[in-house]
Amino acid sequence: MQQGGVHIHTPAAGAWAVCLCGNTGAMWEDPQAGKLVIATRGDKSNVLALGLNNQLLVRAIQASGRGQAWQDYRDWHDIATDAPGYVFDKSRAACWAVIYKVGTTSDTRWANEEELAVFLKALS
Numbered sequence: 001m002q003q004g005g006v007h008i009h010t011p012a013a014g015a016w017a018v019c020l021c022g023n024t025g026a027m028w029e030d031p032q033a034g035k036l037v038i039a040t041r042g043d044k045s046n047v048l049a050l051g052l053n054n055q056l057l058v059r060a061i062q063a064s065g066r067g068q069a070w071q072d073y074r075d076w077h078d079i080a081t082d083a084p085g086y087v088f089d090k091s092r093a094a095c096w097a098v099i100y101k102v103g104t105t106s107d108t109r110w111a112n113e114e115e116l117a118v119f120l121k122a123l124s
Contacts, residue, residue: 002051013027014027016122022123023036024038024039024040024047025039025040026039026108035107035109036109037104038111046099049100049101050098051087051088051098051099051105055079055083056079056080056096059076060076075094080086086107087100087105
């Protein structure tokens, strides 16, 4: 198994955000619905996605400055995993953070041929 680094980038709407190594990129297909398009010039089997449920993150940010109790975190986790139709839901991963293969969730897909060509051209 080939090992690589973890590259985190925030996709842009209608523009490719490329990882530090320049091999993989992502862009929002629909930012409001949280739908991503992913492209790579490498082997797709080496690319995984990290999903973070904003329901937990927003609550943690809103609570900053007032301290946090473990019960707060457990409550936020319970809220974030009550997400029918999403991979975070108790019926699936039951976690607010999920590592998954691109295309195995309803909100990610691989770039089509035209999108991949634009991505590869942007790298040159």
